[in-house]
Amino acid sequence: xxxxxxxxxxxxxxxxxxxxxxxxxxxxxxxxxxxxxxxxxxxxxxxxxxxxxxxxxxxxxxxxxxxxxxxxxxxxxxxxxxxxxxxxxxxxxxxxxxxxxxxxxxxxxxxxxxxxxxxxxxxxxxxxxxxxxxxxxxxxxxxxxxxxxxxxxxxxxxxxxxxxxxxxxxxxxxxxxxxxxxxxxxxxxxxxxxxxxxxxxxxxxxxxxxxxxxxxxxxxxxxxxxxxxxxxxxxxxxxxxxxxxxxxxxxxxxxxxxxxxxxxxxxxxxxxxxxxxxxxxxxxxxxxxxxxxxxxxxxxxxxxxxxxxxxxxxxxxxxxxxxxxxxxxxxxxxxxxxxxxxxxxxxxxxxxxxxxxxxxxxxxxxxxxxxxxxxxxxxxxxxxxxxxxxxxxx
Amino acid sequence: xxxxxxxxxxxxxxxxxxxxxxxxxxxxxxxxxxxxxxxxxxxxxxxxxxxxxxxxxxxxxxxxxxxxxxxxxxxxxxxxxxxxxxxxxxxxxxxxxxxxxxxxxxxxxxxxxxxxxxxxxxxxxxxxxxxxxxxxxxxxxxxxxxxxxxxxxxxxxxxxxxxxxxxxxxxxxxxxxxxxxxxxxxxxxxxxxxxxxxxxxxxxxxxxxxxxxxxxxxxxxxxxxxxxxxxxxxxxxxxxxxxxxxxxxxxxxxxxxxxxxxxxxxxxxxxxxxxxxxxxxxxxxxxxxxxxxxxxxxxxxxxxxxxxxxxxxxxxxxxxxxxxxxxxxxxxxxxxxxxxxxxxxxxxxxxxxxxxxxxxxxxxxxxxxxxxxxxxxxxxxxxxxxxxxxxxxx
Numbered sequence: 055x056x057x058x059x060x061x062x063x064x065x066x067x068x069x070x071x072x073x074x075x076x077x078x079x080x081x082x083x084x085x086x087x088x089x090x091x092x093x094x095x096x097x098x099x100x101x102x103x104x105x106x107x108x109x110x111x112x113x114x115x116x117x118x119x120x121x122x123x124x125x126x127x128x129x130x131x132x133x134x135x136x137x138x139x140x141x142x143x144x145x146x147x148x149x150x151x152x153x154x155x156x157x158x159x160x161x162x163x164x165x166x167x168x169x170x171x172x173x174x175x176x177x178x179x180x181x182x183x184x185x186x187x188x189x190x191x192x193x194x195x196x197x198x199x200x201x202x203x204x205x206x207x208x209x210x211x212x213x214x215x216x217x218x219x220x221x222x223x224x225x226x227x228x229x230x231x232x233x234x235x236x237x238x239x240x241x242x243x244x245x246x247x248x249x250x251x252x253x254x255x256x257x258x259x260x261x262x263x264x265x266x267x268x269x270x271x272x273x274x275x276x277x278x279x280x281x282x283x284x285x286x287x288x289x290x291x292x293x294x295x296x297x298x299x300x301x302x303x304x305x306x307x308x309x310x311x312x313x314x315x316x317x318x319x320x321x322x323x324x325x326x327x328x329x330x331x332x333x334x335x336x337x338x339x340x341x342x343x344x345x346x347x348x349x350x351x352x353x354x355x356x357x358x359x360x361x362x363x364x365x366x367x368x369x370x371x372x373x374x375x376x377x378x379x380x381x382x383x384x385x386x387x388x389x390x391x392x393x394x395x396x397x398x399x400x401x402x403x404x405x406x407x408x409x410x411x412x413x414x415x416x417x418x419x420x421x422x423x424x425x426x427x428x429x430x431x432x433x434x435x436x437x438x439x440x441x442x443x444x445x446x447x448x
Numbered sequence: 449x450x451x452x453x454x455x456x457x458x459x460x461x462x463x464x465x466x467x468x469x470x471x472x473x474x475x476x477x478x479x480x481x482x483x484x485x486x487x488x489x490x491x492x493x494x495x496x497x498x499x500x501x502x503x504x505x506x507x508x509x510x511x512x513x514x515x516x517x518x519x520x521x522x523x524x525x526x527x528x529x530x531x532x533x534x535x536x537x538x539x540x541x542x543x544x545x546x547x548x549x550x551x552x553x554x555x556x557x558x559x560x561x562x563x564x565x566x567x568x569x570x571x572x573x574x575x576x577x578x579x580x581x582x583x584x585x586x587x588x589x590x591x592x593x594x595x596x597x598x599x600x601x602x603x604x605x606x607x608x609x610x611x612x613x614x615x616x617x618x619x620x621x622x623x624x625x626x627x628x629x630x631x632x633x634x635x636x637x638x639x640x641x642x643x644x645x646x647x648x649x650x651x652x653x654x655x656x657x658x659x660x661x662x663x664x665x666x667x668x669x670x671x672x673x674x675x676x677x678x679x680x681x682x683x684x685x686x687x688x689x690x691x692x693x694x695x696x697x698x699x700x701x702x703x704x705x706x707x708x709x710x711x712x713x714x715x716x717x718x719x720x721x722x723x724x725x726x727x728x729x730x731x732x733x734x735x736x737x738x739x740x741x742x743x744x745x746x747x748x749x750x751x752x753x754x755x756x757x758x759x760x761x762x763x764x765x766x767x768x769x770x771x772x773x774x775x776x777x778x779x780x781x782x783x784x785x786x787x788x789x790x791x792x793x794x795x796x797x798x799x800x801x802x803x804x805x806x807x808x809x810x811x812x813x814x815x816x817x818x819x820x821x822x823x824x825x826x827x828x829x830x831x832x833x834x835x836x837x838x839x840x841x842x
Binding site for chain 2: 109262
């Protein structure tokens with residue numbers, strides 16, 4: 055009688071969540087310091103001290119009816135202006151406030167964009183490995199997710215497979231770089247080739263194909279890696295951004311959609327974004343958080359802590375003989391399972407109190423995701439276990 | 449090519465918003481104090497001082513990874529426990545944390561509830577006059593809005609009309625009391641009769657018919673008026689609540705859904721709510737705001753200020769000869785237009801610099817909505833204009 059799809063979705067336990075809850079049981083049984091839990095992608099470094107200062111100052115010094123009042127549905131004009139300026143400083147991408155739409159975080163950015171673009175039966179390409187909620191969001195927006203696997207050797211796009219997947223129903227492709235779960239950054243060559251292929255296909259098919267750039271991890275890159283800004287390579291691009299990871303504010307739900315001015319009929323696409331936000335029940339993004347992020351442009355958390363975690367764990371795993379995807383960004387390692395069945399490997403890892411997630415849920419079998427957004431000690435103390443684990447396969 | 453419905457929704461200018469923007473032009477032309485703008489339902493009293501204190505204390509004293517971290521999708525357990533306790537203290541309604549789902553405000557509460565309950569083609573009854581976004585939310589969830597007009601003499605439910613509107617496709621009825629736009633509270637007799645009729649119809653049709661109680665104005669009632677708590681009268685009830693109006697936090701987007709334990713298969717309905725929240729992209733309600741409202745249970749803004757506004761305006765309008773719906777709650781007066789065409793009346797009101805909204809948009813022609821959540825001086829200074837206005841019709 056009620057909506058069966060929503061019911062089954064509400065009842066479906068996520069594998070990640072189950073592993074995390076297994077961890078909770080083990081923590082209470084043997085002590086938190088004995089459990090090496092790499093299951094969740096929850097920022098472990100605190101929000102920058104400046105976030106606290108700005109919040110306190112906003113609350114102390116702003117008229118409450120202004121601070122807590124409705125903003126326009128697209129977001130406060132001053133906030134959107136500050137963000138547009140930052141985008142243009144960094145990427146010279148022609149951002150304007152009237153092409154920016156403030157959202158309740160990355161998930162909302164995605165659902166609003168998908169609902170704005172899709173008609174019933176449209177196809178959306180997702181590149182595996184991918185964040186599993188993509189398929190939920192696409193289906194709820196009336197679309198069909200079409201999975202294209204990345205090349206296993208470097209997790210860049212497999213262009214032959216991608217070309218074969220594009221047809222007249224293809225409305226969009228979601229590009230998530232730095233990637234959850236594999237930590238890989240799509241390089242400039244890949245993004246240029248992607249733009250070339252999509253332009254050809256748009257011409258050939260006479261359709262619009264949008265890139266939805268899901269970029270919550272943009273700021274989390276290590277060393278001198280550059281994450282190409284897709285609107286500067288491909289016209290029909292919507293950028294979905296969130297401050298959850300860059301400012302360690304995942305619970306606060308604040309981000310934006312940027313419709314590139316180069317999008318075909320960008321004014322209409324932006325209007326459809328506004329319409330979708332309205333129809334889904336997003337009246338405006340939380341006002342206090344809007345004013346906060348406007349004052350945090352250019353600020354990030356202490357990313358060096360993640361880099362240190364990555365370096366120690368990556369170097370050790372490679373030394374022990376694991377095969378690991380090139381981990382340039384986000385806070386994940388994607389590691390080839392030493393046996394074909396990654397689920398079985400994850401089970402075995404529990405014997406070392408190591409909690410990791412099979413790649414199956416991310417559309418990529420035979421791999422495991424290790425979230426290294428954890429305390430440094432967790433990394434260090436887990437190393438012997440990882441070593442013993444792979445030795446079992448010799 | 450993109451979604452035409454979302455495009456047209458994004459492009460559709462709201463009448464209320466247009467009147468408000470006309471007001472902005474007039475304010476800059478003749479001065480803000482000369483324009484009597486009753487168009488928006490934006491709380492005019494500030495959030496209570498205690499909100500500021502609690503926010504400052506939370507930010508000063510909470511570990512940032514906890515304060516800004518993900519909560520569970522349903523909301524933090526401690527927050528839901530505090531709210532359940534408050535509901536039970538006031539209404540003895542059997543609330544438990546596992547039947548409460550924290551949302552980004554009333555609109556989100558409604559879209560999540562509708563998407564959880566509706567299947568394609570289901571009908572949802574709305575009682576006119578009604579908040580115009582209801583039809584947007586219902587249609588986006590795949591449903592069809594069926595409008596039943598309230599009785600003009602007292603704006604209580606017209607049960608004959610309601611009975612005629614119920615059929616095997618009726619999945620839910622949205623009940624909004626105190627009501628936007630008419631300020632009327634549905635009395636106990638009405639709610640009892642509603643429960644009786646729906647129970648009969650459920651039996652007769654062999655279906656479930658849900659009441660979605662949209663209650664952002666519950667706390668805004670004046671004098672000793674009692675707003676019946678619908679779960680205590682009718683089993684299949686979901687309460688959609690928001691703190692926007694009671695705490696003057698409309699921009700912050702924080703509220704909840706309470707699935708009554710008496711709902712048929714309440715565990716499934718709650719699971720479907722969780723599924724719908726997930727599919728629409730609501731990861732969790734903003735964490736800082738969750739912790740805030742948990743500590744604000746029982747607190748409201750200075751409602752006396754609204755009561756004063758209401759009393760002055762209501763008494764004056766009645767004295768001048770206007771016909772006004774009994775204004776027991778919210779911050780709206782619903783006034784019969786002295787001419788048949790309420791749009792024409794609203795246009796004439798502009799000659800007195802009075803900005804009010806025709807009832808047409810709320811599904812009820814021949815009336816106008818006056819939002820009295822404004823400064824007391826605006827009320828006082830507008831009175832002569834209202835008097836001259838009705839005198840034109842003598």
